[in-house]
Amino acid sequence: MKQHINNLSIFGxxxxxxxxxxxxxxxxxxxxxxxxxxxxxxxxKALELNIIDxxxxxxxxxxxxxxLIILAIPVxxxxxxxxxxxxxxxxxxxxxxxGSTKSSICESVTKHPxxxxxxxxxxxxxxxxxxxxxxxxxxxxxKKNIICEFELSSNLAKKYANWLFETAGMNNxxxxxxxxxxxxxxxxxxxxxxxxxxxxxVLNIEKxxxxxxxxxxxxxxxxxxxxxxxxxxxxxxxxxxxxxxxKALDEYILQLKVFRENLxxxxxDELKSLMLKANQIRKVLD
Amino acid sequence: MKQHINNLSIFGxxxxxxxxxxxxxxxxxxxxxxxxxxxxxxxxKALELNIIDxxxxxxxxxxxxxxLIILAIPVxxxxxxxxxxxxxxxxxxxxxxxGSTKSSICESVTKHPxxxxxxxxxxxxxxxxxxxxxxxxxxxxxKKNIICEFELSSNLAKKYANWLFETAGMNNxxxxxxxxxxxxxxxxxxxxxxxxxxxxxVLNIEKxxxxxxxxxxxxxxxxxxxxxxxxxxxxxxxxxxxxxxxKALDEYILQLKVFRENLxxxxxDELKSLMLKANQIRKVLD
Numbered sequence: 001m002k003q004h005i006n007n008l009s010i011f012g013x014x015x016x017x018x019x020x021x022x023x024x025x026x027x028x029x030x031x032x033x034x035x036x037x038x039x040x041x042x043x044x045k046a047l048e049l050n051i052i053d054x055x056x057x058x059x060x061x062x063x064x065x066x067x068l069i070i071l072a073i074p075v076x077x078x079x080x081x082x083x084x085x086x087x088x089x090x091x092x093x094x095x096x097x098x099g100s101t102k103s104s105i106c107e108s109v110t111k112h113p114x115x116x117x118x119x120x121x122x123x124x125x126x127x128x129x130x131x132x133x134x135x136x137x138x139x140x141x142x143k144k145n146i147i148c149e150f151e152l153s154s155n156l157a158k159k160y161a162n163w164l165f166e167t168a169g170m171n172n173x174x175x176x177x178x179x180x181x182x183x184x185x186x187x188x189x190x191x192x193x194x195x196x197x198x199x200x201x202v203l204n205i206e207k208x209x210x211x212x213x214x215x216x217x218x219x220x221x222x223x224x225x226x227x228x229x230x231x232x233x234x235x236x237x238x239x240x241x242x243x244x245x246x247k248a249l250d251e252y253i254l255q256l257k258v259f260r261e262n263l264x265x266x267x268x269d270e271l272k273s274l275m276l277k278a279n280q281i282r283k284v285l286d
Numbered sequence: 287m288k289q290h291i292n293n294l295s296i297f298g299x300x301x302x303x304x305x306x307x308x309x310x311x312x313x314x315x316x317x318x319x320x321x322x323x324x325x326x327x328x329x330x331k332a333l334e335l336n337i338i339d340x341x342x343x344x345x346x347x348x349x350x351x352x353x354l355i356i357l358a359i360p361v362x363x364x365x366x367x368x369x370x371x372x373x374x375x376x377x378x379x380x381x382x383x384x385g386s387t388k389s390s391i392c393e394s395v396t397k398h399p400x401x402x403x404x405x406x407x408x409x410x411x412x413x414x415x416x417x418x419x420x421x422x423x424x425x426x427x428x429k430k431n432i433i434c435e436f437e438l439s440s441n442l443a444k445k446y447a448n449w450l451f452e453t454a455g456m457n458n459x460x461x462x463x464x465x466x467x468x469x470x471x472x473x474x475x476x477x478x479x480x481x482x483x484x485x486x487x488v489l490n491i492e493k494x495x496x497x498x499x500x501x502x503x504x505x506x507x508x509x510x511x512x513x514x515x516x517x518x519x520x521x522x523x524x525x526x527x528x529x530x531x532x533k534a535l536d537e538y539i540l541q542l543k544v545f546r547e548n549l550x551x552x553x554x555d556e557l558k559s560l561m562l563k564a565n566q567i568r569k570v571l572d
Contacts, residue, residue, distance in 0.1 A: 124501065124502075124503045125503060125504075126503065126504075126505065127504075128505070143503070144500055144501070146501070173500055173501075183492070183497060183501050184501065186487070186488045186491050186492060186498075187488060187492070187498055187501045187502040187503075187506050188501070188502070188503060188505060188506055190484070190487070190488070191484060191505060191506045191509040191510065192505065192509075193542070193545060194480055194484050194509060194542075195509050195564075196545075196560065196561050196564040197538065197541040197542050197545055197560075197564070198476070198477060198480050198538065199564035199565075199566075199567035200541050200560060200563055200564040201472070201476070201534070201537050201538045201541050202472045202473060202476070202567070203563065203564070203566055203567060204537065204541075205472050205534070205537065206469070206472060206473070209569060209570050211469055212472075212473055212570045213570050214430055214459055215410065215430070215432070215459075215469050215470065215473045215474070216410075216473040216474070216570065217410045217411060217412065217429070217473075217474060218411075218412075218413075219412065219414070219474060219477060219478065219511070219512050219515075220473050220474055220477045221571055222508050222509070222511050222512065223477040223478075223480060223481050223508070223509055223511070223512055224477065224567055224571070225505075225508050225509070225571070226505050226508065226509055227561075227564040227565065227567045228565060228567060228568050228571065229561075229565075231557070231558040231559075231561035231562050231565065232558070234561060235554050235557045235558045235561065236554070238549055238557060239549070239552065239554050239557075242549055242550070242552075245549065246546060246549060246550060248487070248491070249542060249545070249546045249549070250546070251487050251490065251491065252483065252484065252487045252542065253539055253542050253543065253546070255483040255486050255487050255490075256479070256480075256483050256535060256538070256539050256542075257539065259479060259482075259483055259535070260532060260535045260536070260539070263524055263525070263528055263531065263532060263535070264528070264532060266525065266528075268521050268522070268525050271517075271521045271524060271525075272517040272518070272521045273517075274482065274483075274486060275482050275513075275515075275517035275520060275521065276517050277486055277489065278481075278482040278483070278485035278486040278489070278513040279485075279513065279514060279515075279517065280485075280489055281485035281488070281489060281510055281513045281514060282514050283495060284495055284498045284499050284502065285507050285510070285511070285514065
């Protein structure tokens, strides 16, 4: 694979931004990586861990003239920064975002004169950990990456995006923003909320944490794992995907109520039937 | 460790029963293991996999005169079989159950003249898979085992139970049945229902399974993993623990509704605050 770019700026040096930096460094040690983070400790840590080569501010001339800028910050910040950034960057700079919502972000630059310099992406990868220490070069390997409105990106922007995601080892899927946000509400955002609220329910009742520790098996740990995720990252995602997520939550709450009613009524055959249907998720997971 | 017993009968040759057989065989190859399963295919498979030495029927004299009988069948079956079994077995036979509920099972034999020959246990171990093929000898290693009403078991029964769970590599915890069922409703049974219903919600909306496959990340897989569990095993557990579970479900649904209301109202700070509280689950899991 060709190197294509000489330098790269990353906004947000957490799990996603840090892991892109490490994936690029792994394959192209010659590419200079600039790191931007409003959390000075994160920036310093990323430098110490050799995730980035230099700390820069968001409006540094070198950053604004980078070949490529990756936005790996909360979606609420992408939404605000992206239009400003497209107005300031050099005409050869490409910006790629990695946000978990796509409609609001794409709408924020639909009519921007430099829209073609932007690629709207959502790498489907992550762990429940955050910050530069959580980053690792193989995070994206073999994972899917969703690109929206690719037809609105310039050839140069497409080239850099294809290069970046290939470098990280990802496979691209193309979708419109509406479908992206709708499907992600179900297969990602809803499961985060179900996990957060399960954690909260159990913590509320089990005041004595020692008890949970003793009694919880690996099944509980698996179901509640996402409750460890970062509120600063997820609250803006939920807000931006409110419409689809409210519908998903309504349907989830409805299913739980149906289950509860059948449990109350002792309809064990109906409970089994609901669980058998849910078992079909095996086809998807295995 | 001493061998203590010469033979062992196991009712139910699935994940739990099969794994106990393999754990015992691993350390004490001289112990003869008899397998009882009303599913003839399971019994045959367990024999082929060398999980058991012989297939027997539930009322076989050799089974009823075993040193130890392990009940690893659905809790609805334990509840029915246990009192009958205690009436039929030799006075030197000890019965240990492994059910995920304890109140109903213990109540079924409270006044039984041979109550002392029984130990009520709940090994906190499992996977989302079932059947003899799912069994493996290390399933229980380092896991907790809950024993209820140990004071009602004879010294011989206590000795065999301690031996069995030590052989499997487990650490015992002692609880009363009421507390067992209450805590397990939260840290195990509720997370199974939340996972089953999440799977169902997503399958209902995502008619095209290919879409889920493409878009779902490891987070979704983790949260929905338990939806693969056996309905035949879990429906009776939910039924026997109905009272505690209804309460747990009510609290979970309430938390989800509170989240949804704050999402609807755009109270992002409140959403973050709820998630931050849920983050405390880290202390328990890490």
